[in-house]
Amino acid sequence: MTPGPSATGTLTPPAQTRCPYMVVRNPDDVREILKRPADFSPANALVAVTPLTGPALRALQRVRFALPPVLASNDTDTHAGIRKVVAGYFTPAKVAAMEPRIRELAREAAFKAAQQLDRAEPVDLVQSVAAFTPAIVMLELLGLPVRDLVSLKRWGLDSMELFWGWPDETRQLELARSAAEFYVWIRDLVTESVRAPGRNLFKSLAEHGLSVSEICSLGYFLLIAGQETTTQLISTTLFRLLDGNAVQSWRDAGSEAGARSMVRHVLATESSVPTWRRVTSQDTDLGGEPVPAGTEILLELSGNSITGSFEAGPGARTANSMTNGLVFGFGIHRCLGAKLAELEATIVVHETASVLPGIQLRDSEPAWIRLLSFQAPRAVPVKYSVLDTNSQQA
Numbered sequence: 001m002t003p004g005p006s007a008t009g010t011l012t013p014p015a016q017t018r019c020p021y022m023v024v025r026n027p028d029d030v031r032e033i034l035k036r037p038a039d040f041s042p043a044n045a046l047v048a049v050t051p052l053t054g055p056a057l058r059a060l061q062r063v064r065f066a067l068p069p070v071l072a073s074n075d076t077d078t079h080a081g082i083r084k085v086v087a088g089y090f091t092p093a094k095v096a097a098m099e100p101r102i103r104e105l106a107r108e109a110a111f112k113a114a115q116q117l118d119r120a121e122p123v124d125l126v127q128s129v130a131a132f133t134p135a136i137v138m139l140e141l142l143g144l145p146v147r148d149l150v151s152l153k154r155w156g157l158d159s160m161e162l163f164w165g166w167p168d169e170t171r172q173l174e175l176a177r178s179a180a181e182f183y184v185w186i187r188d189l190v191t192e193s194v195r196a197p198g199r200n201l202f203k204s205l206a207e208h209g210l211s212v213s214e215i216c217s218l219g220y221f222l223l224i225a226g227q228e229t230t231t232q233l234i235s236t237t238l239f240r241l242l243d244g245n246a247v248q249s250w251r252d253a254g255s256e257a258g259a260r261s262m263v264r265h266v267l268a269t270e271s272s273v274p275t276w277r278r279v280t281s282q283d284t285d286l287g288g289e290p291v292p293a294g295t296e297i298l299l300e301l302s303g304n305s306i307t308g309s310f311e312a313g314p315g316a317r318t319a320n321s322m323t324n325g326l327v328f329g330f331g332i333h334r335c336l337g338a339k340l341a342e343l344e345a346t347i348v349v350h351e352t353a354s355v356l357p358g359i360q361l362r363d364s365e366p367a368w369i370r371l372l373s374f375q376a377p378r379a380v381p382v383k384y385s386v387l388d389t390n391s392q393q394a
Helices: 027-034 054-061 079-087 092-097 099-118 125-130 132-141 149-164 169-195 201-208 212-225 228-242 256-270 338-355 386-393
Strands: 022-024 275-280 284-286 289-291 296-300 359-361 368-370 375-377 381-384
Touching: 022 027, 027 284, 027 296, 054 169, 079 201, 079 212, 092 099, 092 338, 099 125, 099 132, 099 338, 099 381, 125 132, 125 228, 125 338, 132 149, 132 228, 132 338, 149 169, 149 212, 149 228, 169 201, 169 212, 201 212, 212 228, 228 256, 228 338, 228 359, 228 375, 256 338
Parallel strands: 022 296
Antiparallel strands: 275 296, 284 289, 359 381, 368 375
16 A cells, blocks of 8 residues: 555545455454464554655664564464463453442543533543543553553554554654654663563563563553553544434433443444454465465454445455454454453443533544544544533523
8 A cells, every 4th residue: 555645633545546455344254364363364463554664664773663473463373372471461350350440540530521621621532531541551450650641642643653554754754753762662661660579561471481572562562552442442432422423322321331332332333443454374265265375454343434445355245243243353363452441441431421411522523543443533522511501500
């Protein structure tokens, strides 16, 4: 895919005559691909959609930026052992134990947003309630220090755009410099964590035998995927509840059952990770159709705006993948944080709707993040509704 221009607030693929991917929408085919990693390799999962140019590569090389395959893109026999180490931090018991902390953070953020609204200050629910709770929870769950959160959020969005977007050369260099900064931060954190007392993920990976470079590679994408995709899920859920087109109302989300139902609806219809990639490692077949080695494949996991403009691959159908439980992937590379993401989103949405019952959108058409594998509104600006304001004055 050739690089196209990026615009502030909205990123879309450039106009093109040929899609570089075989797009697979049929959930049975998606499942089949994901359960056959020997044929359909994850090796391209983290490859930049827009090839990196010389200036961007040099910016990364200056800090010895390296992303050897460790987890999401690992198709070797080392994957199972590494995944087992990471999974130990995401067990059902550990996730359930985080619920009070998630609720505490979500409620605190919602009350701060209410105070801002009371002072007639502008409030963006993405920044005020969706952004930081997932980041704090992820770092605490992994046993890592909670710090530099504003930078972490910026680095996450920049790296998503660098690896899954269509930046022009100027923008790509800006993103590469941000990625280099993030990588240095990760490397320093790995060095510190391996020597720190107590238990943390990076120390566990070092004890498993991973090199610093391998731990940095895993940490780089885990600290993005483990919190930024949840922020985006929360953001889309809040926006859809307020834009008047949801199956649930804002009032419904004031109950935990209503919030959970809406989160699951968004996961099914426009999750924050609507697509993922695979590449054939050898000549193979799918649904009786031959698929040559080296074929780049784009899997549709839920509804989105990207694959809708792409020509579908062999055997494609329009059935929604969420009905077959594929929104978090399937098989040996299924998302380890699936239960945590749904729990966090449900709690944040519930607490926000409970604390802020009388709000409405200030902008019904905000800019969106539109990347190959990520999507969400960039902002959810809100204000008190006229009705609620009048009732307060009365």
